[in-house]
Amino acid sequence: MKIAYNFAFFDEGSKREIRRAALKAIAIPGYQVPFASREMPIARGWGTGGLQLTLSLAGRDDILKVIDQGSDESVNAVNIKKLVSGTTGIPQTDSTAEATLIQSRHRIPEVPLKPGQILVLQVPIPEPLRPYEPSEHETKTLHAEKEYSGAWLMLFEQIMKYGTMTTNADHPVLVNGRYVMAPSPIPRFDNPKMDHSEALILLGAGREKKVYAVPPYTKVTSLDFEDFPFQKESFEGKSCRQCGAADVFLDELIDEKTGETYHQCNDTSFCLETLNGRAEAVRG
Template sequence: MSAYNFAFFDEGSKREIRRATLKAIAIPGYQVPFASREMPIARGWGTGGLQLTLSLVGKEDVLKVIDQGSDESVNAVNIKKLVGKTTGIRATEETSEATLIQSRHRIPEIPLSEGQILVLQVPLPEPLRAYESSELVTKKLHGEREYSGAWLMLFEQIMRYGNMSTGADHPVLVHDRYVMAPSPIPRFDNPKMNRSEALILLGAGREKKVYAVPPHTQVVSLAFDDYLFQTESSAGNSCKLCGATDVFMDEFVHEETGETYHQCNDTSYCLSRLNRKVLHQEVPLNG
């Protein structure tokens, strides 16, 4: 017998998160408050995502956890271990194989499918927080669909820097109603949320909020008619390892030569491309 409940939580905690999740799906983009639990990892380290994952997970699930594109970073490994040890389910790095994908700050490069649920960890769920510190007021602003502040933030960036300088977490409008923080994913990933095949759930443990983007739901990144929304450009860059273009890349500086080079940010995507290359190269050797 294990010393923990299946999926760590008691059933009451799961029920609380499940009820909030169902309401979140019914009101796309609206932040549903929930009784966030204390977790064995620190708040701000993915407890919201973890709580969602634990409320969802069953014996048949295959889990993938990524942290800024990497399957092997500390945060991802710890979460994977916790879920694995309390459920006994298998973890995978292969995106297409996973039924549950918990992610911090990235949406995988491979398009998600109908049978998958993407859980995003959210540090700051409130897109209006930067200019309004009161929760009571931001709730009212959402209620009244009063988003001039969100537009003004982008406008000020244009005035100051000549373009919208949101590095990540570029606000989106969901189902033509709620302005939503898509979690700190790069702008490159924002379009993947629009009419996604997979259900996307977002959890903020510290801020005690759950929200959702159901499949096939319109998600539009905020932009102006004369200043269009732009994703980070990777034009001219290719991955040093696998040669991929048109993916989100990390920039590195070679310590000795001082040269800059790029690599896929999504490590499992890069790895599967490399593996495929190796297999293809082996064919002529046999012949």
Template structure:
């Protein structure tokens, strides 16, 4: 453990301020709580909001997992893990079930989270109305007045142009039947995992200086019209070419040698756990 810094990098005053904002966010599900975002030893836009939440909450008994778009070994994930581990000495893991604190960019793990876990999501743009209204004081008023016609209009325009909603990620959700919220750039596939989640979900935007939350067992419903219901990405008929998993979020890959398309689990630790535990199903080895 590094001795040149405070435990978990921040001084106690900074951690208390972030915790107070976090408590308010938990008390008002989906509400964006402003906070004094600190300077971090990583660039803004690379997860400073999520990292500040993690550093303010982590304790010596915690076990940390960090993923970036499903991968534990990406540069972003490795760098964040190194900073947290060197300033706290906590244990690191790639197993979702073993982690008490999970920080993620753009994905929710495939393994169902429990009430003993906290999921921290990194957020670039916390305001779901930003594409239709650039002024912060106006979006605050729109939230207060429950005026979300702009969000509905965005979806309507997509249907008129593409015949369906075309939000590849960050599809807006209603939280606790009150606030429309940006779920972070997770794929639509992950939106249903937020609904009635046993785990506390915290979302941090360092550049925008906002913290918001989904407490355990909270209703989270993706915005959709009755005649154009919300749908997730479909991988029907496909499976992971390594572990054979189905009904998970898959990456579409191309074999450079043959040009053939095949699929692989986006959640790399989930895939490896299946392989190591012998859950591998019968799969076609030629990627066909």
């Protein structure tokens, strides 16, 4: 027997509650807004926070794109697309430029986002102060008092011990000059894309029951020091073996036949569109 779900799986009351949390998050950039995280047909920790935002925001005129660590065809991405499309009927696309609603895990697309688009990032740990303060009550107090010396001390210790900042992903950022925020486990390469983004960026943590946001054209600065500035991953002198793209986030792979190392675009749809001559035109 076929079960008829409500549009976008949730009842309308649940969607309204999640939207209210998202609106509050937009009004206070970088602030973590608690919400009543719903039970989902996937386990918490597998993107339920982002999925709840996507389902609550999806409209009949939307076009959906879902990526997981740069891939449109990973198990996580495919199953999320099946659930959203199966309960809404909205079309899917692999093209960043065509999508109105983009859900992502661990990456911001290479093609610049534009006004009217919404990027939803899946977040496992929304609290940037958690590595050195386990108490939720204390982290709330630190945010309220804008006491972030621990965050800088954590980075300072990394520099003293390893000679560099070792936050290869989820490097903390300062949003709108007020709240230190976890940008989700995106690579440092993607942090600058948040700064004055033309699209709305929403971040959802289902297990931790938090929603937060970076509204369009908001200043986002990666934490660093005057004498030790923030640096994203460098791929200077390297390019994608498949499409030839440079100045993008590249995966380092090994050719099984020759044993040689080569590089390839992490963003698979960008790579295919570049081969067809479309992505670089949009990006440029």
